[in-house]
Amino acid sequence: MQERVASFGFELKSQSGAARLGLLTTPHGVVRTPAFMPVGTVGTVKALYFDQVKAAGADIVLANTYHLMLRPGAERVARLGGLHTFMRWDGPILTDSGGFQVMSLSKIREMSEEGVRFRSHIDGSRHMLTPERAVDIQCLLGSDIQMQLDQCIELPAEPREVERAMELSLRWAERAKRAFETRAAPGQALFGIVQGGTDAELRRRSADALVGMDFPGYAVGGLAVGEGQELMLRTLEGVLPHLPTTKPRYLMGVGTPSDLIKSVQRGVDMFDCVLPTRNGRHGLAFTWNGKVNLRNAIHAEDPSPLDPQSSCPAARDYSRAYLHHLIRSGEFLGAMLLSWVNTAFYQELMAAMRAAIAEDRFDAWAEETLSKIE
Amino acid sequence: MQERVASFGFELKSQSGAARLGLLTTPHGVVRTPAFMPVGTVGTVKALYFDQVKAAGADIVLANTYHLMLRPGAERVARLGGLHTFMRWDGPILTDSGGFQVMSLSKIREMSEEGVRFRSHIDGSRHMLTPERAVDIQCLLGSDIQMQLDQCIELPAEPREVERAMELSLRWAERAKRAFETRAAPGQALFGIVQGGTDAELRRRSADALVGMDFPGYAVGGLAVGEGQELMLRTLEGVLPHLPTTKPRYLMGVGTPSDLIKSVQRGVDMFDCVLPTRNGRHGLAFTWNGKVNLRNAIHAEDPSPLDPQSSCPAARDYSRAYLHHLIRSGEFLGAMLLSWVNTAFYQELMAAMRAAIAEDRFDAWAEETLSKIE
Numbered sequence: 001m002q003e004r005v006a007s008f009g010f011e012l013k014s015q016s017g018a019a020r021l022g023l024l025t026t027p028h029g030v031v032r033t034p035a036f037m038p039v040g041t042v043g044t045v046k047a048l049y050f051d052q053v054k055a056a057g058a059d060i061v062l063a064n065t066y067h068l069m070l071r072p073g074a075e076r077v078a079r080l081g082g083l084h085t086f087m088r089w090d091g092p093i094l095t096d097s098g099g100f101q102v103m104s105l106s107k108i109r110e111m112s113e114e115g116v117r118f119r120s121h122i123d124g125s126r127h128m129l130t131p132e133r134a135v136d137i138q139c140l141l142g143s144d145i146q147m148q149l150d151q152c153i154e155l156p157a158e159p160r161e162v163e164r165a166m167e168l169s170l171r172w173a174e175r176a177k178r179a180f181e182t183r184a185a186p187g188q189a190l191f192g193i194v195q196g197g198t199d200a201e202l203r204r205r206s207a208d209a210l211v212g213m214d215f216p217g218y219a220v221g222g223l224a225v226g227e228g229q230e231l232m233l234r235t236l237e238g239v240l241p242h243l244p245t246t247k248p249r250y251l252m253g254v255g256t257p258s259d260l261i262k263s264v265q266r267g268v269d270m271f272d273c274v275l276p277t278r279n280g281r282h283g284l285a286f287t288w289n290g291k292v293n294l295r296n297a298i299h300a301e302d303p304s305p306l307d308p309q310s311s312c313p314a315a316r317d318y319s320r321a322y323l324h325h326l327i328r329s330g331e332f333l334g335a336m337l338l339s340w341v342n343t344a345f346y347q348e349l350m351a352a353m354r355a356a357i358a359e360d361r362f363d364a365w366a367e368e369t370l371s372k373i374e
Numbered sequence: 375m376q377e378r379v380a381s382f383g384f385e386l387k388s389q390s391g392a393a394r395l396g397l398l399t400t401p402h403g404v405v406r407t408p409a410f411m412p413v414g415t416v417g418t419v420k421a422l423y424f425d426q427v428k429a430a431g432a433d434i435v436l437a438n439t440y441h442l443m444l445r446p447g448a449e450r451v452a453r454l455g456g457l458h459t460f461m462r463w464d465g466p467i468l469t470d471s472g473g474f475q476v477m478s479l480s481k482i483r484e485m486s487e488e489g490v491r492f493r494s495h496i497d498g499s500r501h502m503l504t505p506e507r508a509v510d511i512q513c514l515l516g517s518d519i520q521m522q523l524d525q526c527i528e529l530p531a532e533p534r535e536v537e538r539a540m541e542l543s544l545r546w547a548e549r550a551k552r553a554f555e556t557r558a559a560p561g562q563a564l565f566g567i568v569q570g571g572t573d574a575e576l577r578r579r580s581a582d583a584l585v586g587m588d589f590p591g592y593a594v595g596g597l598a599v600g601e602g603q604e605l606m607l608r609t610l611e612g613v614l615p616h617l618p619t620t621k622p623r624y625l626m627g628v629g630t631p632s633d634l635i636k637s638v639q640r641g642v643d644m645f646d647c648v649l650p651t652r653n654g655r656h657g658l659a660f661t662w663n664g665k666v667n668l669r670n671a672i673h674a675e676d677p678s679p680l681d682p683q684s685s686c687p688a689a690r691d692y693s694r695a696y697l698h699h700l701i702r703s704g705e706f707l708g709a710m711l712l713s714w715v716n717t718a719f720y721q722e723l724m725a726a727m728r729a730a731i732a733e734d735r736f737d738a739w740a741e742e743t744l745s746k747i748e
Contacts, residue, residue, distance in 0.1 A: 043699065047706040072674065072699045080677055080695050087696065300446065303454055321454050322461065325417065325446045332421040332709060 006186040008144075008216050010248045016362035018240075018267040021354055024060075024248055026092040026144035027187035028084065031059040033248060033269040034353055036260065036346045037094055039277065042067045043077075043087040046277045047332070047339040050089045056312065056340070057347035060092040060144075062272040065137050066101030069127065070120045074140040082142030094272070095143040097134040097176075097193075100152045100221075100253070111151065113168070131175035135190070139183050146184070147219060147252075148176035150193040155225050162197035169195045170209045177213055191250060193221040198231050200238040207242035218243050219250040220268075224259070233262055240267045257286060257349055257373050261366050264353050276342030281335040283327035286345040287315070290373045294338065299324040312344030380560040382518075382590050384622045390736035392614075392641040395728055398434075398622055400466040400518035401561035402458065405433040407622060407643040408727050410634065410720045411468055413651065416441045417451075417461040420651045421706070421713040424463045430686065430714070431721035434466040434518075436646040439511050440475030443501065444494045448514040456516030468646070469517040470626070471508040471550075471567075474526045474595075485525065487542070505549035509564070513557050520558070521593060521626075522550035524567040529599050536571035543569045544583045551587055565624060567595040572605050574612035581616035592617050593624040594642075598633070607636055614641045631660060631723055631747050635740050638727050650716030655709040657701035660719040661689070664747045668712065673698040686718030 009025040010033075024031040038045045038053050040061045045053050053061060063083060068074060072086075080086045083093055102109055102118050109118035115130030131149045138146040150169040153161060173192045180190040192210035196202030210218060220239055223232045236251070243249055250270035251263050260271055276286065283295040287307050292299075302320040310316045314337040326334030356365035383399040384407075398405040412419045412427050414435045419427050427435060437457060442448060454460045457467055476483055476492050483492035489504030505523045512520040524543040527535060547566045554564040566584035570576030584592060594613055597606045610625070617623055624644035625637050634645055650660065657669040661681050666673075676694040684690045688711040700708030730739035 042703050042705060043696070044705050044707040047710070049707070049710075071703060072695070076675060076695075079675060080693065086693070086699075088692065301450060301453060318462065319454065319460070321446070321450075322417070325460075329416050329445060331416060331418050332706065333418040333423070335706060336421070336423070336710070 008187050008189040010217065010246065012245065014358060014360070016357040016360045017265065019264050019353070019357045019362040020267055020269055021357040022248065022269055024092075024269075026060075026189070027185070028090060028092045028144050029059065031092055032350075032354060034260075034264045034350055034357075035060060035270050036350045037062040037270065037272040038343050038346070039064075039272055039274045040087065040089070041274070042071065043083065045339075045343065047281065047335045048277070048343060050087070052340055053089075053343060054091065056344040057351055058091075058343070060094060061089055062094045062096065063087075063141070063143075064101055065095050065098035065134060065141070066105065068095075068141060069098060069129075069137050070122055070125075074137040078140040078142075082140075084142060092144040093142070094145040095138045095141055095147065096252070097147040097149040098129050098137070099134070099149050102129060103152050103154070113171075115149070116151075131172040132179040135176055135179040135183060139185070139188075142185070144188055145217070146180065146188065146190045148173045148190060148192055150195055150221055152195075152222055153197075155197055155222070155227055157197065159199065162199060163202055166195040166197075166202050166206050169193065170206060173210055173213060173215075177215070189216040191215055191217040191219050193219045193252070194239055194243075195222050197222060198227055198235050200235070203235060203239045204242055207239055211242065211244060215247070217248040217250060219252050221252045223251065224254045229259060229262070232259070233266065236263060236266050236268065257346070258370060260346075260349065261353065261370060265362065265366055276346045277339045280339035280342045283334065283338065285315075285323075285338055286342045286373075288345075288369075288372060292320075294320065294323045294327045294334075296324075306341060310341075310344065311348065312341055314338070314340040315344065382561050382563040384591065384620065386619065388732060388734070390731040390734040391639065393638050393727070393731045393736040394641055394643055395731040396622065396643055398466075398643075400434075400563070401559070402464060402466045402518050403433065405466055406728060408634075408638045408724055408731075409433060409644050410724045411436040411644065411646040412717055412720075413438075413646055413648045414461065414463070415648070416445065417457065419713075419717065421655065421709045422651070422717060424461070426714055427463075427717060428465065430718040431725055432465075432717070434468060435463055436468045436470065437461075437515070437517075438475055439469050439472035439508060439515070440479065442469075442515060443472060443503075443511050444496055444499075448511040452514040452516075456514075458516055466518040467516070468519040469512045469515055469521065471521040471523040472503050472511070473508070473523050474627070476503060477526050477528070487545075489523070490525075505546040506553040509550055509553040509557060513559070513562075516559070518562055519591070520554065520562065520564045522547045522564060522566055524569055524595055526569075526596055527571075529571055529596070529601055531571065533571075533573060536573060537576055540569040540571075540576050540580050543567065544580060547584055547587060547589075551589070563590040565589055565591040565593050567593045567626070568613055568617075569596050571596060572601055572609050574609070577609060577613045578616055581613055585616065585618060589621070591622040591624060593626050595626045597625065598628045603633060603636070606633070607640065610637060610640050610642065631720070632744060634720075634723065635727065635744060639736065639740055650720045651713045654713035654716045657708065657712065659689075659697075659712055660716050660747075662719075662722075662743075662746060666694075668694065668697045668701045668708075670698075680715055684715075684718065685722065686715055688712070688714040689718060
């Protein structure tokens with residue numbers, strides 16, 4: 001059984017440069033940070049059993065409000081005992097607010113001060129997402145960590161438009177917080193989201209305003225949307241000093257192993273990304289020696305595994321030749337094994353980062369690791 | 375480690391009516407009969423880990439010569455240590471001859487006395503399959519039980535055509551046997567295949583001729599191709615008395631749970647079929663209370679599992695509501711869980727049949743079981 005606590009907390013254990021080692025406490029257990037959250041979009045981390053996700057070392061997973069509100073529906077999940085019971089994951093769950101997917105998946109949408117009206121990409125049904133409804137849905141799902149509804153815009157955008165979206169997101173943060181305070185269960189947390197594109201001044205204003213509202217954690221949203229790693233890191237460097245050191249920082253939707261290392265190096269504590277599973281389905285494996293494209297003919301007769309030292313059976317026990325064959329043949333097992341490899345690698349990476357911080361050798365570790373994997 | 379023996383054998387342990395309990399000994403271990411062989415078409419039982427196949431109770435799996443000869447290629451599999459090593463299954467493997475798939479999958483083919491010339495359905499490359507080459511390929515794969523190349527024709531067909539194909543298959547059986555005797559490893563076995571459509575006289579002639587060649591086991595081919603259960607069973611009843619009781623009988627490509635029960639009742643020892651995994655991928659579960667279509671809206675809020683008594687975690691621990699959601703969402707995990715449910719159910723069914731034979735109550739068991747599952 002998981003330890004159940006009714007309070008949310010974050011404890012900073014140690015630092016190595018700006019890199020932070022911490023413990024996040026939630027109603028469904030403790031999360032070691034820096035943490036990578038595997039993405040369980042519609043209530044399943046694609047092509048994996050949750051047992052594998054847990055055994056790989058993941059303390060927390062992410063689920064998508066947009067997907068779950070459309071199918072099976074938040075009220076239905078609540079009637080079935082909440083998302084933990086529904087998808088059989090008894091650890092912490094973070095849910096996003098749905099805002100990002102509305103913009104990326106729903107072709108028909110209308111933004112207003114009140115919220116966003118849109119049509120389901122599945123069946124065309126009409127829905128309205130407001131800051132209050134996003135909190136409602138996440139309460140129905142039973143998320144340990146909720147995200148406020150924010151307005152995500154595509155970059156590049158006019159400065160005026162970036163500012164308008166940032167300010168709207170701040171007003172939505174206030175409304176989300178008020179809704180959350182009356183509806184959430186003990187120990188659950190709501191994070192605010194810093195917006196403002198790649199404009200340092202807008203980001204600073206967003207961070208300052210959110211910190212003024214006193215959230216238990218802060219996310220940096222609207223990055224890793226095509227601006228490139230350098231600009232992402234520069235934006236991060238502008239934002240993080242304005243966030244309290246006593247609260248967790250979550251960089252949404254990021255990223256590659258290199259993105260993770262360099263962001264932790266700048267003080268980020270939490271991440272989520274579909275990359276490990278999506279790349280796995282497409283035959284691309286992450287390893288300590290860099291990316292391996294299993295579709296490549298070079299692997300066709302290679303009896304060696306991806307990584308004989310790996311903690312993951314999929315990386316350790318299966319030949320590259322077999323993985324190549326499975327991926328070329330479009331077999332389920334290819335996607336299953338490589339999603340597993342990558343999910344485990346991302347957790348190994350986070351564990352290695354935590355060890356390097358604990359031993360105060362993060363920069364040296366990062367340099368050495370980046371030289372191997374990039 | 376599996377027990378390794380260098381001789382093939384079949385021991386009939388007991389009977390209940392015509393139903394037979396036996397043990398098949400192969401170089402990679404013992405198979406309890408009646409046995410159902412999960413189908414690992416291209417070297418993977420679709421959407422399952424082999425650990426799950428083994429834990430479900432399967433002693434032996436089937437792989438398809440046609441698929442493997444085209445991709446990754448028999449010589450390549452041999453260079454990689456054989457099929458057992460390649461796909462990580464250390465139990466017995468039966469391979470078919472490729473003949474059936476040439477007819478069903480390759481659009482361009484040309485039949486002659488020598489063999490069948492065809493083009494790959496994957497890349498259009500040209501191949502020739504002869505009785506000797508089919509043996510060669512199966513030797514390269516390292517199959518414990520090989521099948522002779524036969525000519526499968528679509529039913530209904532002209533009696534003249536059925537007879538011609540049956541006689542050609544007999545000549546190919548002789549050629550296969552000669553090739554096998556010079557090339558196979560100790561303990562491997564080659565089965566002959568009885569053909570002759572639904573014509574009792576042709577079937578009898580085919581069986582008698584094959585028995586005259588003294589194979590270590592006999593398959594009944596060309597059934598379950600649309601003729602209906604009644605005609606299939608009647609044909610079986612005509613064939614089985616002409617096969618020696620001391621040798622295993624394998625009904626190829628069959629079938630539904632009802633088909634299996636009624637065929638065991640008539641003296642069949644071995645089966646293979648894609649039904650459990652294919653139906654699983656499509657949302658259809660086999661249970662002791664009959665088929666369950668998880669796509670059906672009736673399951674959308676049902677928190678109960680498919681079978682709380684099941685030995686299979688997928689049938690026991692996951693709600694119908696979650697399975698419904700996964701299947702409706704087209705998620706990998708839906709296919710994975712239901713393929714697992716069905717593979718385990720088929721093995722539970724075989725285990726129950728073996729128990730009923732051992733206790734000499736097969737007919738009573740069959741009647742009771744059929745009344746529940748049909």
